[in-house]
Amino acid sequence: MIVGERKPLAEILQMVEGYGKILVLGCGECVTVCMAGGDKEARETALALSIARKRAGSAVAVESKTVERQCEFEYLEATRSQAEAADVVISLACGVGVQAMNMHYADKLTVPGLNTTFMGLPLRQGVWLENCLGCGNCVLDETMGICPVARCSKSMLNGPCGGSQDGKCEVSKETECGWHLIVERLGRFGKLPSLEEIKPPKDWSASHSGGPRKMVREDVTL
Amino acid sequence: MMAKSNLQKVLESGQFVVTGELGPPKSAERKKIEHHAEMLRGFVDAFNLTDNQTAIVRTSSIASGAILTQMGLDPIIQITCRDRNRIAIQSDVLGAVALGIKNILCLQGDHAKFGNEPGAKNVNDLDSMQLIQALKKMRDEQVFTGGEKLEAPIDIFIGAVENPFADPFEYRAHRLAKKVAAGADFIQTQAIFDMERFERWMEKVREMGIHKQVPILAGVIPIKSLGAARYMKNNVSGMIVPDALIERVKAAPDKKEEGVRICVEMIEHLKTVEGLAGVHIMAVAWEEIVPEIVTRAGLLPRPVYKD
Numbered sequence: 001m002i003v004g005e006r007k008p009l010a011e012i013l014q015m016v017e018g019y020g021k022i023l024v025l026g027c028g029e030c031v032t033v034c035m036a037g038g039d040k041e042a043r044e045t046a047l048a049l050s051i052a053r054k055r056a057g058s059a060v061a062v063e064s065k066t067v068e069r070q071c072e073f074e075y076l077e078a079t080r081s082q083a084e085a086a087d088v089v090i091s092l093a094c095g096v097g098v099q100a101m102n103m104h105y106a107d108k109l110t111v112p113g114l115n116t117t118f119m120g121l122p123l124r125q126g127v128w129l130e131n132c133l134g135c136g137n138c139v140l141d142e143t144m145g146i147c148p149v150a151r152c153s154k155s156m157l158n159g160p161c162g163g164s165q166d167g168k169c170e171v172s173k174e175t176e177c178g179w180h181l182i183v184e185r186l187g188r189f190g191k192l193p194s195l196e197e198i199k200p201p202k203d204w205s206a207s208h209s210g211g212p213r214k215m216v217r218e219d220v221t222l
Numbered sequence: 223m224m225a226k227s228n229l230q231k232v233l234e235s236g237q238f239v240v241t242g243e244l245g246p247p248k249s250a251e252r253k254k255i256e257h258h259a260e261m262l263r264g265f266v267d268a269f270n271l272t273d274n275q276t277a278i279v280r281t282s283s284i285a286s287g288a289i290l291t292q293m294g295l296d297p298i299i300q301i302t303c304r305d306r307n308r309i310a311i312q313s314d315v316l317g318a319v320a321l322g323i324k325n326i327l328c329l330q331g332d333h334a335k336f337g338n339e340p341g342a343k344n345v346n347d348l349d350s351m352q353l354i355q356a357l358k359k360m361r362d363e364q365v366f367t368g369g370e371k372l373e374a375p376i377d378i379f380i381g382a383v384e385n386p387f388a389d390p391f392e393y394r395a396h397r398l399a400k401k402v403a404a405g406a407d408f409i410q411t412q413a414i415f416d417m418e419r420f421e422r423w424m425e426k427v428r429e430m431g432i433h434k435q436v437p438i439l440a441g442v443i444p445i446k447s448l449g450a451a452r453y454m455k456n457n458v459s460g461m462i463v464p465d466a467l468i469e470r471v472k473a474a475p476d477k478k479e480e481g482v483r484i485c486v487e488m489i490e491h492l493k494t495v496e497g498l499a500g501v502h503i504m505a506v507a508w509e510e511i512v513p514e515i516v517t518r519a520g521l522l523p524r525p526v527y528k529d
Contacts, residue, residue, distance in 0.1 A: 153333055154303070154344065158351035158400065160393075161330040162385030162412055163459040170459030171333050183390050195396065198404050201308060201352045201367050 001030035001121065002094040003128045004037055004114040009048055015111045016088050019060070022049060023086035024113065025079060025101070026066035027093035034128060037092030037114050039066035045092065045113060070097030076104045083108055136206030136213065142199070144185040149202075151178025157199035224377040227324035228296035229268035231527050232500075233408065233437045238493055239500025240521050241298065241410075241439060242266035242512050246281035255286050258509045259295055265516040267524055268325060270410075270502065273300040276458075277337025284318045291322040298381060299323055302331025307347035308356065308367050315357060319376045327381035327410060328353040332459060351404050354382050358405025382406035386423035387416060387462040395426035402436050409436055410502050413443040414488065415454075416462040424497055433497030440492045441502045444511055445481035448472055482515060489519040 016022055024046040032038030046064035053060040065082050069075045070093035076083075083089055083101070089110040091098040101110035118130035133150045139157070140147060149155045153171045160179030163170025167180045186192050204210070232239050242262045247254045259269060269290055271283040287297035299318055301311060315326065330350040334342040348356060348367070356367045357380050364372045382401040386394055398409065414420045420440070427433055445451045448471050455463035467484065474480030489501050501521075505512050516522060 154330055154346045154349065156330065156346070156349040156351075158349050160388065160390075160397075161350065161460075162383065162388045163330075163332065164388050164390075165460060165462075166389060171335055177389075180390055183393050192393075192396075195393070196400060196403070198351055198355060198400065201348050201356070204347065 001033055001119070002096070003034045003117045003120050003130075004031045004092075004094050005117055006036050006041060006045070006092065006114055007112065009045075009052060012045070012090060012111075012113050013049065013052055016049070016060075016090060019088040021085065021087045022046075022060055022062045023079075023082050023089045024049070024062060024064040025070065025083075025089055025091050025093070025110070026064065027070035027091075027097050028066055028068040029071070029093075031093055031097075031114060032066075034122065037094075039064075042066050042092050045090070049090075070094075071100050073100060073104050076100060080105075134207070135202070135204070136210075137203060142194070143182045144189060144191070146178055146182045146185060148178055148182065151176070151181070157202055224319075224324055227268065227379050228527065229298060229325050229408070230379050232267045232525055235525060237525055238498075238521065239268075239437070239439060240266045240516055240524065241268045241270055241500065241502045242509070243270040243272065243502065243504040243506055244286065244509065245272050245275055245506040246283065246286040248278065248280050250281060252289060255281070255289050256293065259290055259293055261509055262512050263293075263295065264524060265513045265522070266503070267500075268296040268298050270298045270327065270504075271300060272506070273302045273329070273331070274305060274337070275300075275506070276332050277304065277334045277339065277342070279338060284314055284321065284323065287318065287323045288321040296325065297323055298325035298327050300327045300329055301353065302329045303346050303348050303350055303353055304331030304334060304344055305342075307345050311348065311353065312356065312360065312366055315360060315378065316372075316376065319378060324377065325379045325381060326357060327383065328357065328406070329383050336459070350382070351400060354380060354401055354404040354406050362405075380405055380407045381410055382408075383410050383412065385412035385460045386414075386420050387412055388460045391419070391423070394423055395430055395432065398427060399430055399432050402432055406436055408499075409438045411438065411441045412460055413441040413454075413504055414492075415443075415467055416464050417488065417491065419462065421495065424495055428497045437499030438497060439500045439502040440495070440498050441504055442485055442488050442492070443504045444485040444508060444515060445471055445477075446508045446511075447477050447481070450481075478511075482511060482518070485515050486518045489515070489521070493519075 024042045026039050026042030042064040046062040050062045065079050067075045067078050083105050090113040091110050092113045094116040098112045119132040120128050120130040123129050131150050135149050153169050164177040169175040169177045244258050271286045273283040283299040287299040290297040334344050384398040451468050451471050454461050
């Protein structure tokens with residue numbers, strides 16, 4: 001899923017300075033699951049904004065609403081009346097949701113209330129791990145299901161580097177060395193000799209490096 | 223074909239090689255590079271020039287290397303994968319060769335997080351293995367990574383590094399073999415403090431016969447102070463500094479002398495380790511001690527070749 005983290009209130013307040021009527025819009029998908037931008041957080045943010053602005057002597061009308069999925073236009077219709085009535089919308093969705101709102105309601109500014117952090121999974125309650133960079137050319141079959149692009153700080157295809165110690169990455173003792181995990185897992189499956197193969201330079205043009213990506217599938221277009 | 227580099231010549235002679243390391247300044251002061259290089263002249267066979275070591279912005283390794291070639295010295299320029307993509311790297315290799323540089327050491331590079339630009343984008347378009355292979359292809363096949371032909375051949379001497387102190391330990395000798403297969407002509411190791419572990423690694427290296435394929439230079443760092451030893455133990459990635467060594471420095475009345483003594487003892491020992499072609503002395507920020515270490519370790523005189 002897409003993991004996000006709410007921006008500090010001060011930053012959000014700054015974004016909406018001067019606006020009188022605010023809509024805080026949550027999303028019912030990933031950001032609800034990662035407890036950053038669902039209905040509960042949208043209500044909390046709306047309340048916090050309202051209190052802060054009141055204290056600052058510039059009271060404001062804040063409303064909150066959550067749509068099922070902010071990254072698809074058809075779900076955005078459910079908030080048309082609130083969006084049109086507001087001076088500005090604070091989206092608690094990921095960056096995709098924020099942009100979907102700006103595209104769908106082009107005359108209305110929607111600002112981000114979250115920092116979209118990464119694509120990942122919850123390891124346990126309150127802990128999320130990045131494990132996919134969307135590079136456009138999956139190699140998980142070659143690395144025993146552990147991504148060298150996302151799980152190695154240097155995205156090495158022929159790792160591990162010389163900074164791997166005790167299974168940890170040089171970047172932080174909190175970060176597992178992805179390549180250490182790959183080597184261990186290859187060993188468990190009796191596939192260590194596969195490490196001898198020198199993986200050629202990656203074609204990064206399939207990633208964002210090739211420019212903003214757009215996918216067209218003729219088989220499903222209407 | 224370019225003439226052989228001094229490093230190549232000494233390696234081919236079979237004499238125990240000594241290389242030194244120069245960290246370019248955080249300024250454009252040519253005289254600082256010249257000063258340190260002059261200090262080591264006659265004591266080392268070639269000079270390693272770091273490429274923004276520990277991700278700190280400094281004069282480029284290639285520019286520094288060019289200054290050394292003008293001084294009649296033999297530079298080994300380092301190239302990391304951290305700051306440049308394959309376009310910039312290959313372009314820099316051509317530029318380095320045009321400036322008379324022959325030895326190129328390929329490294330992955332410390333993460334930018336450690337340096338003075340922690341917000342920088344870590345490029346890592348190629349990894350260190352692919353970098354070695356790219357250089358080999360440029361030299362042996364005259365093609366760039368993208369497949370296009372070079373307009374004229376280049377001659378380079380390709381170095382790679384390996385860290386016996388990194389994990390998983392069992393894979394480290396295999397990884398060295400992979401670097402040799404990728405095209406490394408010589409190897410330089412991470413600085414050794416844990417001799418026992420280094421010997422275990424060398425045993426594996428010999429078992430695999432890698433030492434017969436490429437010359438291996440063992441890295442050493444003279445310990446300047448107790449603080450420096452502790453810093454390397456706790457803050458430098460991929461290093462193992464045993465507690466016993468720290469205790470030894472701690473107990474010594476003259477820390478610097480003890481540091482030199484430890485380094486000299488290590489070199490004396492490394493000279494006896496089968497499969498080593500030389501030592502690489504990394505006395506960055508303590509360059510002035512290198513002549514004393516080389517002298518006391520019995521590594522003089524250094525060979526001189528007439529072109």
